Amino acid sequence: MTVTYHHPSLIFTYYCVIPHPEGGRVLLVKNGDRLSLPHFQPEEHHFGVVDHINVSLAEKYGLKVAVLRCLGDEYVEDGVHRYYAIDYLAHSTQVDEGLQWAYLNELPDLPVPKVQRAVVARWHEWQHQSDERRSPWSQAGWYTEASAVLTDFADRMDMGPMGRVEQVRAWARSSVLRIPTEKGHLFLKAVPDMFAYEIKLTRIFSLRYPPHIPQILAINSDRSWMLMDGFKGNLLSQVKDIAIWERALKRYARLQIDLDKSARALMNMGVPDRNIDALSSQVESLAADLPAELSVDEQDVFRRSVRLLRSLCYELMDYQVPLTLLHGDFWPGNIVVREDTQEPVFFDWSDSAVSHPFFDLPFFLDDIEDMLPGVPDVRRRLRDAYLGQWARYESPGRLRNLYRIARVIGPLHYALTYHAYVLPGMAPSVRWEMSAMLPLMVRKVLAEFEQYQKAEQ
Template sequence: MDTDAPDLTGAATWRDPGWREPAVAWAHERLAASGRTPVGRPEQVHVRAWSTAIRIPTDDGAVWLESVGAGSAQEPPLAVALGRWVPGRVPVPLGADAGRRLLLLPDGGTTLRASGRGGAVEAWEALLADSARLQVEVAEHAGEMVALGVPDARPERLPGLVAGLLADDDALLAGSPDGIDPALRERLRGSLAQLAELCRALAAGPVPASLQHDDLHDGNVFVAGDGHRFFDWGDASVSHPFLALLVPLRVAAAALGLPPGSPALLRLRDAYLRPWRAFAEAPALHELTGLALRIAPLERALTWHRILRGVLPEERAGWQASVPGWLAESGAPGPLDVVPGT
């Protein structure tokens, strides 16, 4: 891992007045331009090594100043673009500074998790159907998203990206107790040709590349009267859209107390796939979903690697095991696989 990468950030960055005060001043300028006036002290309610969020009360409701590390630099310009392309499905930014990785958003309301409705299968069905509709609508902009700096993880590129990660001793914590198992590393290296075949099958399928959230769950979506508003694009890439199913299926299974392969999880898969029926019939979509879920843990490992490369080394250590951890998941049963004895 390149510990000399420029512009490293961490919680120490976000709490530094030298960063915070100019960032808040920028937000006040944007608020003035939009006709809003701050009416209270900013409150920094979210601090992670790779991002922060500051709540600013105004005379027209609260707004949120967000900033991300270099590994999530795509988020501000992507959020602005999504506000143009699908304004009904995302909070529309009040301002963005791509160079400083700043984003100013209106308050989105209540997340599904905070609403207390995340314990119902129907709520997850609606979330996944709306997320698929967003992906369908923005698929035509895949090239534009890559040009904006959204990481390009389309299936044809994934084998090379995974091969590069497997060659990185530092990223894999090779030789440490939390690092990748050497046998797993060799197995993954030996299966790169098979991965390439799977990726070719996905790329050749009828479903186009689109936005892949890569961390979609009930805490990253606002519940609105007419649907959902999706946010937190720091993990996002342009990839096969069905890879986005991995995280919500895992989180839903935990929230609903469902074992792998549960019929309720198949209901969630099918709710997600209905908006894609314009591209293929259900059996073909089921097959593509199976392929995507086999590959998705590898992209999660790549995402963690990308984000952690932008984090200060002293703050990186507590999260670095996520990279080999997700690589290990690639050989484990997926959320739709029936596990004997469950």
């Protein structure tokens, strides 16, 4: 198993709330003279990467399950306790020795840790909440239905399914399933309503830019599903040849330029319109509702900077570079380099918008010296590879000046997107998954704005 994220200094223990299919009971494991939720210690520590949970519960307890969602973390003296809601998939409710079904109303009288009883109570309350923003894949039965769709499609396309359906991701932003076939992997991705436009957008892009977009084999717009053909390659973040990185940035800039006359069509498709006027008009709303994670000093500095930040937004309009498609989550982990052609493939367009194209580049270059160690002047080389594609609009000097502004307003765009759209579009019970993004982006604004002002002096 490839590990997406591992925290070397913390020991994670995953505890799983597994309900009886008829309701009213949860599964417990005997632990000496105590009882506990089924648990294990994983190597994978990203809360949204979940197939290893299904595998571990099958290997340790003989259970056939799927993950519904992460219920949250508890930091303890010896590490992190993480809790998951699980869908029990087996037809039989007979379980292995050492496991037992316990009625919910009996839990207070059983030797179950108090914190686990509280988690079960919170899970039970969540199960009975009605919220239209709740992800379909966090509901019992979804994995079974989606797996059948994926397997049936592979059969009908003569792809020859070869194994079980893997649950690659399950979090509020999306669900991703994968099945191995004789012709490679087949993927199903489902997104929430606020990202529904990604389905049509990716489908159209796969036809318009086939070398650089995953091949979409089928979509279901009503359910915000798409079936994607897998392809062989490496994440750009794993590639050490800077020439391939430069090529990826050049290809992406050309794609954005090619779409500059299609902005209206993109918006008609549902891609959000995040123009400069809209951006500037929302700064004061953010200043009045800054996240509590920011210090008093940070909040004060941001509020005192509102007028200058709004002015800087409008400076973007003094340049000829047009508004066009913005990926919105453009980092090397969302780009695959094809094994056969060494061409980049851009995926995961959930955060895309029509806005200023340069907002993507500062985040792409985050930590670039760590990703490409030992490459002289790597940040400048990659910046210039991207900016050079826009030479038809402005001189090199003006493009560099424009990029300096984008380094400040780019994170402001993302902060406003999370504040006004993404976080409100999530059910309160899962908002914690993305809540750290807002203070992170505001702090980036403050840091970049400070550097910008120093350079102007």
